[in-house]
Amino acid sequence: MEHHRLYHELAHLWPILSPPEEYAVEAWHLKEILQEKLGPGRHSVLDMGCGGGHVLSHLSQWFNLTALDLSPEMLSLSQNLNPAVPHHLGDMREVRLGITFDAILVHDAIDYMLTEDDLSAAFQSARMHLRPGGVLLLAPDHYRETFVGPSVLHWVHEKEGLTVTFIEHADDLNPSDTQTESVFFYIINDHGVRTIEEDHHTHGLFPKETWLRLLRECGFTPEERNYPPYAGGYGGNVLVGVVS
Numbered sequence: 001m002e003h004h005r006l007y008h009e010l011a012h013l014w015p016i017l018s019p020p021e022e023y024a025v026e027a028w029h030l031k032e033i034l035q036e037k038l039g040p041g042r043h044s045v046l047d048m049g050c051g052g053g054h055v056l057s058h059l060s061q062w063f064n065l066t067a068l069d070l071s072p073e074m075l076s077l078s079q080n081l082n083p084a085v086p087h088h089l090g091d092m093r094e095v096r097l098g099i100t101f102d103a104i105l106v107h108d109a110i111d112y113m114l115t116e117d118d119l120s121a122a123f124q125s126a127r128m129h130l131r132p133g134g135v136l137l138l139a140p141d142h143y144r145e146t147f148v149g150p151s152v153l154h155w156v157h158e159k160e161g162l163t164v165t166f167i168e169h170a171d172d173l174n175p176s177d178t179q180t181e182s183v184f185f186y187i188i189n190d191h192g193v194r195t196i197e198e199d200h201h202t203h204g205l206f207p208k209e210t211w212l213r214l215l216r217e218c219g220f221t222p223e224e225r226n227y228p229p230y231a232g233g234y235g236g237n238v239l240v241g242v243v244s
């Protein structure tokens, strides 16, 4: 499996690159969809691929949350930000917690599913952790139909004397596979000392119809619920699957 430096030795950069406050509006949209589907009440929600727990941090006022991630370093960031939330280390394609939830959120971590088999495995895990009528929310960054490459995104963020310039170059090197290839550069200015780090991330890229078909095959009734993308052009695509 590809080693993502951002989620391991460079995980301390995550809260600077993509701070929790940037997720407030998106979390509000997700909350609205969940409450519409589930009705009133403090429902239980599992976040698979919680990362630094930035989305989670905005949802705790409405839901009883549980978190899962593949990376111990990201899990520990999320644990510090969300101390009341139980955290589990595991792969969303294989995890079996033996607990059922009212809803499961797989936010941008779903982008790390690279093949149809990966996606189906994640959907099956979700299905096994949901009660009848439970809801799966997915927020893929791109669909095959709308991805444009090569593209470059960049921004500069500062926190407590550490300035990080982030540059992402994303491309679809082989249009006949289901993946895009991104190169991330982090130009770090730590109180006047500059270092430059490089990182490679492969993401899944599927036609929208593939998402809908695989959700149906895994026992969900799917529907699309989009909202405006947030800063940087990420986000905005939401698929909802209700356990059939």
Ligand SMILES: C[S@@+](CC[C@H](N)C(=O)[O-])C[C@H]1O[C@@H](n2cnc3c(N)ncnc32)[C@H](O)[C@@H]1O
Binding pocket: 007, 023, 048, 049, 050, 051, 052, 053, 054, 055, 056, 068, 069, 070, 071, 074, 090, 091, 092, 093, 107, 108, 109, 112
């Ligand atoms: C962009 S980060 C998520 C950020 C998160 N939305 C937040 O609010 O901070 C993507 C996360 O997906 C996790 N991830 C990737 N593949 C995974 C898998 N197979 N199972 C569980 N987590 C996974 C990575 O470890 C990483 O923490």
